[in-house]
Amino acid sequence: MRILVTGGAGFIGSAVCRHLVKDPSNFVINLDKLTYAGNLASLRSIENSHNYKFIKADICDESRVLQILQQERVEAIMHLAAESHVDRSIDGPAAFVQTNVVGTYHLLSAALTHWRLLAEENQAQFRFHHVSTDEVFGDLPFESGIFTEETPYAPSSPYSASKAASDHLVRAWGETYGLPVVLSNCSNNYGPFHFPEKLIPLVILNALEEKPLPVYGKGENVRDWLQVEDHAQALATVLTRGTVGESYNIGGNAERTNLQVVEAICDILDQVRPRAGGKKYRDLITFVPDRPGHDRRYAIDSSKIRRELGWAPSESFESGLARTVDWFLENDWWWRPIREGTYNGNRLGKLKEGAA
Known part of the structure; x- marks a missing residue:
């Protein structure tokens, strides 16, 4: 298939591109605006592949x-193109509405228009796969x-509200105009090339630099964690085998409190x-004051995608x-320029300070 991946220079998007390019019968077009979280260095391993193109x-x-x-x-x-950092959405919601809602409208x-111009058999094979989050459920x-x-x-x-709005738009385009859409909602991702202001990389890198490991409240908030390469495989499965008009929850069945995640990272680093001196990373x-509207717990039932699609x-x-x-x-060549605010050829300033 000739597949357009929006936001393909982001964390999950780059994992999707790397996964799809492994199949030589695919041709992957990565469309990305290259905002602060987009990083072409995440695609270094495929940038010269014959079946990959960046725009x-x-x-x-x-x-x-x-x-x-x-x-x-x-x-x-x-x-996959989206503004996705909750702390940033609290401080500046307008960018989230513009990208996640208005941007999804223009893409749809x-x-x-493109789908309507296709031959009938190509229309039947076409898919618009909208990738969303479990945070839309509260x-x-x-x-x-x-x-x-x-x-x-x-x-x-504001982040999850903007993603919920985009989900509704996609469903509406499917119901009203017949655009063949599929949707997926995932739990928290982690893994290589994760932007360093997010929880797991933030804790790893702060620990290495002997900086405080900030945890909101008492660290009791629970998330279900999904390894990003597993997610990329699931997304490809939904694209190629998912039923038009259906949505699929994708989770790792790995609930942990934020404090448990931070402590696990500390124990691995130990x-x-x-x-030095036998000190412990813990x-x-x-502990820092909790952020406004901090969701207590997310937990994904992914039995549908397991049962129907075998993932x-x-x-x-x-x-x-x-x-x-x-x-x-092993890969400070990737994260150090981001921590320093220099990558994609631009001076981008300090990361957004966050916590677990």
Whole structure:
């Protein structure tokens, strides 16, 4: 397939591109605006592949997107371009509405025009796969409950509200105009090339630099963790085998409190990169005031994708986290320019300070 991946220079998007390019029968067109979280260094391993192409463009530029769809003879779209950091959405929600809502509208509009111009058999094969988050469902009590595909939407942050809006737009384009859409909602991802202001890389790199490891509240908030390469495989499965009009929850079945995640990272680092003087990394943990509207717990029921499409994660949280720590230890060429605010040829300033 000739597949357009929006946001393909981001964390999950770059993993999707690297995964798809492994199949020589695919041709991957990566469309990315290269905002602060987009990094072409994440695609170094495939940048010269015969079946990969990068185009710098903005999904809000509808005429440019339509031109790309037609010139590249796109047969499927995997839409991952999004603003995705909750702390940033609290401080500056306008960018999230612009990219996640307005951008998705323009992409859908261009996709619909492109799809209508295709031959009938190509129309039937075309797919628009919208990649979303479990945060659109709001949160769960600590002691019970799980998100299914039928869970009502109840977003808590400007980020999750903007993603919920984009989900609704995609479904509307499917119902009203017949655009062949599929959707997926994933739990928290982690792994190589994870942007360093997010929880797991932030803790790893702060620990290495002997900086405080900030944890919101008491660290009791729970997330379900999914290794990003497992997620990329799941997304490809949904694209090629998912039923038009359906949505699929994708989770790692690995619930952990934020404090448990931070402590697990500390314990791994104690083994592979001990601190001087026998000190423990857990000593760096610092509890900070909780952020507004902090969701208590996310938990994904991924039985539908397991049952209907035969996908299941291959990585346990323990093995995936150990691999992730090792990757960050071995690849400072990738993360150091981001920590210093210099990458993609621009001076981008300090990272957004966050916490677990």
